[in-house]
Amino acid sequence: MKITPIEKTQNFCFIIPALVLFLIFSLYPILRTFQLSFFQWNGIDKDMLWVGFAQYKHILFNNPAFWKSMLNAGYITILALTLQNGLALLLALLVNKNIKGENIYRTIFFLPPVLSGVVVGLIWKFVYDGNFGILNYWLTSLGFTNFADFAWLSEIKTALSSVAVVHMWKGFGYGFIILLAGLQTIPVDLYEAAEVDGADAWQQFKNITFPLLIPIITIVMILTILGSMQVFDLIYSMTRGGPAGHTHVPITKIYEYMSNGEFGYSTAMAVIFGIVLLVVSFAQIYLSKKFNYDR
Amino acid sequence: MLKLKTFVSVSICLAFFVCSFSGCGKNKNEQPKADVVIWHWMTDRQDAFEKLAATYLEETGVRVLFETYAPTDVYKSKISAAATANLLPDVFNPISDKKEVASYINAGYIADLSEDMEKDGWKDIFFAKALTQNTFEPGNEWNVKPGIYAVPLDVNSLMIYYNKDLFTQAGLDPENPPKTWSEFIEAGKKLRAANIQPFVSGFGEGWLIGAFAQSYQWNLFGKEGVLETIEGKIPYTDKRWIKIFKLFEEMKNAKLFASGVVTMVNKDAERSFATGKAAMAFNGSWGVNVYLSMNPTLNYSVMAPPSLPEAQFPMLMFGGEGSSLFINEKSPNKQKAIDFLKWLTQGPQQTFLAQATLNIPSNKTVADDLSPVLKIFSENIANTFESLPKIESWQVNNFININLQSVIIGERTPEEAAKEVQGEKERQQKAAK
Known part of the structure; x- marks a missing residue:
């Protein structure tokens, strides 16, 4: 069917608002x-x-701190991916087994992702606190007295991993929901046939x-990479990039x-x-296409 | 059918554009919401400001509106965006260092108040240090016309608070706090031995750890030395700078720091001190109000950071101007705004503000009415850092703060930390060229 010039104009009119x-x-x-990246400007000067x-x-x-922050984000991303x-x-596989209370689990697992990152960060900061933290209280109660005033977020060895744990706790629900939806699209007869075999x-x-x-x-992996590399609110509310810049990520820099x-x-x-993220995402898409079952 | 489709599509587009652009125009009959609009970030003072505005309306018929935007980083972004869009209110504060304030002035956003300050001896009512931060001297490196560019509302300084009860518990004399560095370290050790965390501060916020170190920079280098370091004539690897890093190492080795101090924000440090979890806290004069709200029965006093025996210069502290307000050069209500700020900084209004908010007023004539601790702070205003015609780049300051944290967590030695800072200084010098 040939589209007339009037129809073309109409169609164009419909997309104008979105455009x-x-x-x-x-x-x-x-x-x-x-454009701005080629200028030195402080936002005020004329x-x-x-x-x-x-x-x-x-x-x-000449900015090693920026690349260090990139490595920190990479570390969080690798932990999140795995x-x-x-x-x-x-969890998606377990919930997909038609267990009792499937919807309750689904809701519980999806709660952390919908919470505000800053709120989650501040709550976990209290959990990790060296003076008042509930984590140290539990560890001390279990007999690990060395942890009585251990500052998880202020030690080089534990700061980044502690933040990564919170990031993973907050983020796994997204992956869970998407993977569960994916699992439910797989035809049951394939499993029945496999069982017969x-x-x-x-x-x-x-x-x-x-x-x-x-x-x-x-x-899920692309979303994880993009989400983890761009983590900001958790870091800002928990450590502000400290101790001594060890939890800085590119966005905080x-x-x-x-x-x-x-x-x-x-x-x-x-x-x-942005270019780094694009390259990583394209590499991810390329690799997944290579291993795609349909191909 | 075709006509109907055409009608629908054109209507949708028209509706979209009408809705989109209807908010762009200005209603000529629209009344301004006030004669003078002030944007500020001091949420704790909003009630007091509103009461004063009501009094001013009664006295003069001029309506002043205080609008709060918090926290400060949100406020700062709002000011910067408003400046770019030419939508700044009559009175505001860019909350920036001198370099950035200079950009606002040079861009024509901030009025020069020098002439008004000279009239009726207005500038003489203030603590001298309250004006220096926003006064530009002849020959300043930002080419700003010399003059006074802000009206100070209050002043502050940073000292060490100490808990008298915890001092007594550790066998220390609360009426005789440590005065020298060695006494300070010894007091810390005694507190630690009594199972009390000796020292807390919001060192996770870079500026506080920097402010503590800068006191010793002034103590060891004096004004000329500080300036020569900024100019690059004295490297950060100078033995006096290494000494400053060593002070933090010494505090770490003597276990003076509270758990998690390097990532602690000041609010958490204030809570720690107010609840008796730490015996000493490096904090500003605003802490008096904070501690009162957190623990009204807290028994404390304040002392200056202890001086070093080898120092040849006076021990100075971070402080001076606390909160200041700037007047929009382009405001049609400029004179009304100046008149209001002049009224606001007079004795009765400053006394009211000091009593309502427990801050040290910028008007030195009312300082006698302050509480004993605030009075110590106000007497200390004269011992705050002097104004300099140049400032260190924020990147180098940031490196100093990060490396001080590194020393505290044992990642770097003082020598390594000093070398790192010098490396950044050289990178910045190279980039500037």
């Missing part, structure tokens, strides 16, 4: 971010100083569940520079960080 919103609230900020790629060069070669998603998959639970998981879940796992009036520099950091 305008996209241009104003998505495209313009992205382009402006790129004039912006063109510095070309100087800020990029400085971030790439432990958090492993737990989410395990004598396949045990592990073989069913390995040859049916996992291959058919790969597209869903890919989505960007925020630090932005709040000190380094608009140009912080936008350059944001562009570099």
